[in-house]
Amino acid sequence: MTTESVWMPPSSLALLIEELAVLASQPSPDAATKERIRELRKTLSQAEASIKPDDGLVEPGMRITAMLSGDTRATVFLLGERELVSLDPEVEVEVYSPSSPIGQAILGSYVGDTVAYTTPTNARIEIEILAAVPYTGGR
Template identity: 75%
Template sequence: MTAGTVWVPPSALASMIEELAQLATHPRPDASTVDRIRALRKTLRHSESEIKPDDGLVEPGMRVTAMLSGDTRATVFLLGERELASLDPGVDIDVYSPSSPVGRAIIGSYVGDTVTYATPSNPSVRIEILAAVPYAG
């Protein structure tokens, strides 16, 4: 994934392409339709939806299982853009943004790693990566 690229579930990407095709057929689109077309084109230009390799690397597009310090149960989430993942009705787990504090901290780590990150209320939150598998929907 290159800088500025966002990962989206394959079905969400298909939904955006379908919506763009429908909007593009309007013979005289109004201003809000034109704005939506522009937004979709921009998002599509910077999106990817390939299934990631199952190599234990934490990156957008992975279903991550992690243990936060102080928790007694593991947390499972999709690392991806929340608003784009919401386009896929099959996404039934929490979505953590790669730009969130936890997302920035864990990207590039591997299964078995423990990393520390800061939040506004806690300057030293530890998270252990238990699993990272490709999100397949």
């Protein structure tokens, strides 16, 4: 069985490792703590905290600049799991999940591609990928 990796900023990985160490050092953890330890171990076993290559591929860990149909300004966001990325207080950019409709539509595309997705309200939105660069922190 292959497990998919889950990208997160290195600072988020460090916080999860620290939390696990604190919880695992408790002499008699309660059921909720034991469950949290299991969750943390699973997340950490799938963790990927590397800086992605600057190859124009849209994947988790990339800062995306895109133009959505009907917009006059480009949208900038980080593609990643919101709950993991939000652990890093330095992240100052919007975060879109790879499993969201827009995330699924753009995942695997490249700079210059135009892809489309259907919103939950059945609107068809086209997205042109203007840039996809490795996220290295901040904005």
